[in-house]
Amino acid sequence: MEGTINTEIKNNIATISFFHPAGNSFPSSLLKKLSDEFKSLGNSNKISIIILKSEGTGAFCAGASFDELLAVSNLTEGSLFFSGFANVINAMRKCPKLIIGRAHGKAVGGGVGLLAACDYVFGTHSADIKLSELAIGIGPFVIEPAVTRKIGKTAMSEMTLEPTAWKQATWALEKGLFAKIYPTIDELDLNLNTYTKTLSSYNPEALSEMKKVLWEKTENWDTLLLERAAISGKLVLSDFTKKALLQFKKQ
Template sequence: MEKSGTVTTSMINGIATISFSHPKSNSLPSPTIKKITEAINDFATDKRAHVIVIRSEGEKTFCAGASFDELLRIKDFKTGKEFFMGFARLINAMRKCPKFIVARVQGKAVGGGVGIIAAADYTLASSVASVRLSELMLGIGPFVVGPAVERKIGNTAFITMSIDAEWHDAFWAKQNGLFTKVFANNHDLDEAVSALVKKLTACNPEAIAQMKKIFWAGTENWDKLLEERAEISGNLVLSEFTKRYIKAFKDK
């Protein structure tokens, strides 16, 4: 893996796959977020793609969320807002994509990783997968990913995740609607992903596109909403509290 992380794509028999990786627990620096977003937008208009799978490499961590290294380098509001706009554009790309997006979750997911899971249309996970919204501990909050997460799991569960900032296991995530199905191991997970997407490639693309519109009804204001949320995060990330926390975490 490159130090900056990688994003690879493939297309086989109508199944488009986006796979990302980063040596630091599959974290998401801006270039990685941008590449994932571009891949989703490309597959959205590619008639050969009937379904999209989003996944990450490795066995223990799906996604560690925002890159702490990059957060520490943010020195002004404009840079801060633009960093969080990366997540906003990714979530909106997933929302607007006329194809079903299936997330394959093999391990832990934090912050932005939870946002990706929530913005997917169908999520299959391993029993060792777990989720956490840790933003409050950083001195910010789950502002940009919040609408996607709250839409998927409801207000009460979203508040719980946002305030306690603790790990919630795969069965909690399934019970609250973040995971669609949970499997005993990665082998069973991969078999289930394969079977599902193969079935979806045989479905009418026009019907899927119309279903996506229905599933995401009421989110038409998200371009504006997520930009406003990015501005909140862009301001808060400049605080001394956040800088101290991230530096202390990195120095452990």
């Protein structure tokens, strides 16, 4: 199953929901759909706010599809796969609408990158985060600029160099990845709905101009993130990574 991307528009708020049976992970096809959806909604005059969420009550996002990573057989395929996350982050960055993240559960790797690319994030106390890439022989190269922009190089380094350790949602709140966290999903949704309703009532032009300000000095990311994708695309071909991915799949 490739997974699904669904969008619901209510009043002037668009809610994008993504789903994949493997922990809401992302194969290339789903990344392409998500990137296209941000571009489409960015061009719509009917909305001023976008909410990004995943379905279910388990993980928010398990990152890249392990099955697809294992299937990579050459540098071109590897670079192309990781460019999927690069394209999504750049689509979020350039989208003129403010993007509000809803993290109901844990996020790993690329899932952390998606949250970092949001402009404001609500989470639960269960929304722990982890960057496990080094443990499987690659690194969080593509998402690093987005994560560092949110939590700083020191915190990014701490996460990256402890690839098997979960960071609690309270840590993510303290470092700035999350703006608000709540004990339950119900409380999260109640406060998220109140916040986005208020935010969407503001001048759309002011919100769009604010989005530009928030993302100043990231204009080189169109090139930078694709360069980073090539690094990951090369490393995923190593024997170390292939063996590590197989081991992770057995867990």
